[in-house]
Amino acid sequence: GAGVSQSPRYKVAKRGQDVALRCDPISGHVSLFWYQQALGQGPEFLTYFQNEAQLDKSGLPSDRFFAERPEGSVSTLKIQRTQQEDSAVYLCASSKFPQGASNQPQHFGDGTRLSIL
């Protein structure tokens, strides 16, 4: 597609349930990023993939958060045993080249709004 696509757009889950959020990056983009955006805040970095390799997961808040990109295209962010503080918008972004190789801008999807009850 023309842009980064994320699904679902909205997800409501009960505390303790597991959720999976999907990101379809721009075709051919090597780099993929996940961010968490709380209400009224800027996006905060979670993790970075270069193709299928997860090169940086320093922003993942706990071991309940897990991300994968097995074939170097679509990525899934999984949150296990969800808690109320996980409620936020989860944004995915992609860029054409590997980080460090250039300063290509990151292009964002519209996010998944996750609400934990």
Next chain:
Amino acid sequence: EDQVTQSPEALRLQEGESSSLNCSYTVSGLRGLFWYRQDPGKGPEFLFTLYSAGEEKEKERLKATLTKKESFLHITAPKPEDSATYLCAVQGLRDKLIFGTGTRLQVFP
């Protein structure tokens, strides 16, 4: 620690009333400073990248400038459709983007 501070938090302008948004930053080895626009319920939309002090970029009514410590987004004769949250982000030696909390701009007709 890499850090970005944006001001003001919110700005209300009359249509045609020019103004500037500020982004102050501290970063170890600036690789790029990015401006994004974010509409409610949408992801950030890329506007500009600035790489070095003294650089300027323009797009329609927007002009971004960069010094060693801060960046400004100048809005000339804004229109209601310019209403959005404007986000500033820096990329340092660690490559990840560090975002500010944004400036929420409202332009009234």
